[in-house]
Amino acid sequence: MTQTHDAQQRELPSTWNPADVEAELYERWVAAEYFTADPNSDKPPFSIVIPPPNVTGSLHIGHAFEHTLMDILTRRRRMQGYEALWLPGMDHASIAVQALVERQLREEGVDHRELGREAFLDRVWQWKEKHGGAILDQMRRLGDSVDWSRERFTMDAGLSRAVQTIFKKLYDDGLIYRAERLVNWSPNMRSAISDIEVEHKEVEGELVSMRYGDGDDSIVVATTRIETMLGDTAVAVHPDDERYRHLVGTEIELPLTGRKIPIVADEHVDPEFGTGAVKVTPAHDPNDFEIGKRHDLPMLTIMDEQGRIAHTGTQFDGMDRFEARVAVREALREQDRIVAEKRPYVHSVGHSSRSKEPIEPRLSLQWFVKVGPLAKAAGDAVRDGRVAIHPPEMAKRYFDWVDNLHDWAISRQLWWGHRIPIWYGPNGEVVCVGPDEEPPTGEGWHQDEDVLDTWFSSGLWPFSTMGWPEDTADLRKFYPTSVLVTGYDILFFWVARMMMLGLYAMSDREPSGAIPFRVIALHGMVRDAHGKKMSKSAGNTVDPLVWMDTYGTDALRFTLARGANPGTDSPISEEWVAASRSFGTKLFNATKFAMMNGAKVPERLADRGELTDADRWILDGVDQLVSDVDELLEDFQFAKATEALYHFTWDEFCDWYLELSKVQLDASGAGMGDNSSPAHDQRPGAGVPQDAAERAERTREVLGYVLDVLLRLLHPTIPFITETLWTALTGRESVVIADWPTVSGAAADPAAAERITAAQKLITEIRRFRSDQGLKPGQRVAAKLGGVAELGLADHVPAVRALARVTEPGDEFTSSASIEVGLAGGNVSVELDLSGAVDVAAERKRLAKDLAVAEKELAGTDKKLNNPAFLDKAPADVVDKIKARRETAQADIARINARLAALPEA
Incomplete structure (x- = not known):
């Protein structure tokens, strides 16, 4: 777009009131299509996709921070002549939305399972249409220059087609498989959840030590989850631990169950921790799962989907896991097997960020992505320079993750989300159905009940939003995207997955064109003014919308940008x-x-x-x-x-x-x-x-x-x-559509800058001198300036006089006070005529008050610095600060006394 140059100025309002103009200006920008990108233009492309906020979300300070940075980049590139696309949209947020709608139904007295899948999904879509996407309106308030014509939602038909396409491609290539593995399990949601949906909190629990076996062959183990002993299938010790070497290979009776379990040697065990022996519950602990695989141990799942004890054949079956914790402990106490108890015992426990309950590691049949080859490609793209991580020191964290990835559990036991496109037949058949294929029909055929992890569809975001798997004009123009702006805290959870899936989906392109983005620009978290993490419990969270109402959107954006150093947290x-x-x-x-x-x-x-x-x-x-x-x-x-x-x-x-x-x-x-x-x-x-x-x-x-x-x-x-x-x-x-400024190309004039610097210093020193003499800021007095011509500043005298509030001396000039101002090349003498300009009595009173304050400060610092006990204990930096305060007080006293001596008698 071009703008006419023969334009006339417009009148400004008397004062700046952001609320009067922000909404109207934004809608004018949108209506003028300033933010709408043209894939057919011959301008160089700049593209950026928004990290899609949850459909349940609202604008929090982290969003405002990240969006401000993205908008700065986009608006600048647009002004620089790029075809700039900032693509907006939302994530369907499987767990968050399902939990919300389930809660609404419960309030109506309806169990969603009784309602049925289809009816439940109807309710979710109704909720989405009515309440979803409030954050999009709030993005408008923030001034986001996004292309609203390209707004996307991860459950849109086009994006669903992309999900089904890449799932089938991965499946056909042997990179998606189904297996029993240990996952984070939410009993309330009755579903596996991703690592990013687990929050680790320090909680007060208990550490119970208990004895397995009797006599010389007994062994003591400790646990914070005593109820899981019902699923133990071994006790492990270190192979070099002399205390237990004679027991390795033998069996010991597991209390309360009547089962015999082996004692195995495994180097994972730390012989210096506790008793040097650990219970092994492979189906309910990640470390135990690995020990179980190494020693081919049975993996007994002793909890059902709701976290209740099950399948143990004991009196604890049917109990909630926390109820069972108490019952198991007391049953062991009756058998005199409790050796020690530590309560409270503070330790870290994973909690579901959605349901707030402690998660349960649980062995479960799930669908997985085999990430090995995908992760290698994601690492190589950064190592060979196709993708740059900024700041560069964050690359190590990226490599630590992608080089050590475990296979990714992608199935969730929910109804809201992209349903897994797998059909099972009556005779054990398994068929993966692509977007253009008809699913098998007939008696006994049914689709997998699970949906995909939300991160699976959001991992496709840079290209699914541009029309992939079709070869669209948007993909040709704007993919790879130019930069991804995101927090370092989701470098693995989202960024690495976009890298893996983008490189895989676009593998038919040249290597430099397959990457999802050319630069990963990482920022930190917004913290409070004291650098503390914001949380509701700490009471230090802020609502950016309130600050925007109070101070205007620009004020919030400017503050956020002013604190945005790459890769570091921002107070x-x-x-x-x-x-x-x-x-x-x-x-x-x-x-x-x-x-x-x-x-x-x-x-x-x-x-x-x-x-x-x-x-x-x-x-x-x-x-x-x-x-x-x-x-x-x-x-x-x-x-x-x-x-x-x-x-x-x-x-x-x-x-x-x-x-x-x-x-x-x-x-x-x-x-x-x-x-x-x-x-x-x-x-x-x-x-x-x-x-x-x-x-x-x-x-x-x-x-x-x-x-x-x-x-x-x-x-x-x-x-x-x-x-x-x-x-x-x-x-x-x-x-918005003006040209970005460029350097004029004119030769700099350092001599002019030197003269201006000298004039500034002279004005500043005269102002300070005036203040020391008790003159009011606007009060004008006559002054003589000596030496200005010799320093080449004669032409600057009128401005010096105007800005320093000193007038030309008249015939009656009387020098009452003078100073020398040192400038480059020499000094300028300044003499002031204070005749009648100063209320001597009032000035003496003011100076006497200031002198008393300075003398009190000096006495206080002397007292501390003359106290040997204080000097022995105080840190060196504290002593240095007090010495500096004493020097300042001494200087103030000398200055005030000199001024008092120069004043005429009242």
Whole structure:
């Protein structure tokens, strides 16, 4: 899209109120199709897919953080002339949605199993249509520049076709199989769950030591889950443990069951831990499962799907696992087999993130993906440079995972999700059905009841959302995607799976075209202001929507970007968001001032030689800013780029150039770097003579130019206020489709920068000196400035006087106070005439109060530093801080006394 250049400025509101404009601006952007990507354009592609939020989700601070970073990348590339696609969508979230709808049904007095599968799924779709996707509306509030015309859902027909296609391909290639394996089991959901849905929590439990066997051949083992002893099929000891060597190969009676179990030697056992002997329950413990495989032990499942004891032939059958824990312990106590008990015993226990219950490791018949060859391909793609991980030090964590992957359990005992496309026949037949195939029919044929792990379908996200398995224009244009922005915490759970499945599905392409993304840009988690992890229990969570309501969306986005260092966690606080709101207000007021004073964006700037020092200095600065921001954003250094934008805008542009421009805009007299005086500096680079009106016009153009560049640089981070200000300043259609700024190419003028730096220091020192003399900030006093001509600063004197609030000395000038300001090349003397300017009595009173505070501080620090007991115990850094405080207090006392001595008698 192009924008007209013969545009006129528009009026800005009197104040900046984000709530008045954000929603309207966003809908205007969407209606104008600024975010809609064209696969047939000849622009270079940039594509990014959103990590699909759960359909049950709402915008939390982590989403806001991640989406802000993705939007910065997308908006910048769009402005740089790329065909930018940011593809949105949602994940069907099998377990979360099923649990939610089951709970709703229970509240209605309905058991979902009695309702039946089809009727239950109807209810889920009804819920999805009515309540699902609230987060998508919240993404609009955040300003996400996503292509809504391409919104996807992992249960859409097209994505379901992709799931069925890749399942059959994996199955036919021998990479999907069915087997009994140990899985994370949720008794409440009656389903296996993935590792990412397990949260490990420190809980208070018990450690019980119990004796198996009797006499010299007895052996003591300890456990935190005593009920699982009913499923023990061995006791294991280390092969080099002399205490038990005579028992290896013998059998011992398992209490309460009447079964005999062997004692086996296994190097996994730590002889230094506990008694050096461990019970082995292969069907209910991951480590025991591996021991069981090595020693060909029976694997007895002693719990049913609901976590009740079953199939043991004991009186405990039918008991809930926690009820059985107590009953088994007491039964062993009656037999005098409890050797020791430690209670409470704090240990880590896995809990289901959905149902909040402790998960149960359980042997179960499940479908698995054989990940060996897929994981190798995923590792090779990073090792050979086709995919870059940023920051690079995170690559080791990636390799640690993909190089040591276990086969992936992909089946879930749920109804909501992609049903496994396997049909079983009456005579043991097993048929995998592809998307274009009819399932077998006839008596005895039935489909597998399970659905696929949600991560299976989300693992296809980069290409299923673009129409795979069909050869679509979107796939040809936008795949591989350019970058994946995601948290390091799901590097394995999601990223590695997308890598494996993307490389496999696209294996018919050239290797560089098969990868799902070219760069993996990892970020950390958002933490509270003290660096602590946010949690409801800790009471330190924040609702980004509340902060957006209070301070505006731009303020939240700016704060999040300012804390986004690659691969590291990011603290945030409401005070920082409030500060970002102040930044927005500062930018608004600066633009409003510039426009009120005739600032305009020129078609072409005047040659640098025709501009003042101040103009050349700010233009050189904005050139450097463009270069720095480009370099930092290419390296995903969002925090440093945002910090550079903040300080240039606030410190250089608002605090200095705007103030200097006021002098230059005053057509009645000379200003900063004005060379209209007959004695103007004729050294190379100092500028050329110009009259005041011409100087003011050039200043208006520089003001407009710098603001134009700044607003475009800031737009990807704070889109709403920059759109408002830029369109008002330029009169053009939208900053969303404006060109990204580039360096002007003009030669820098370091001499001008040196003179400006000297003038800034002189102004700052005079302001400090004035304050020390008790002058009010706006109070003007006469001053003599000596030595400025010798340092080449004569042309800058009018601006120094204007900004330091000092006037030309008159005939009645009386020097009341003076200082020397050291600048590069020499000193400038400053004499102030304070006659009648200071209320001597009030100033003495103020100074006396300040002196008392400083003397109290000195006495307090002396007391500590003269106390040997304190010095012996206090850390060195604490002592150093107190010494620094004493030095500051001494300096304050000397300064205040000098000022008191210089004051005339009241």
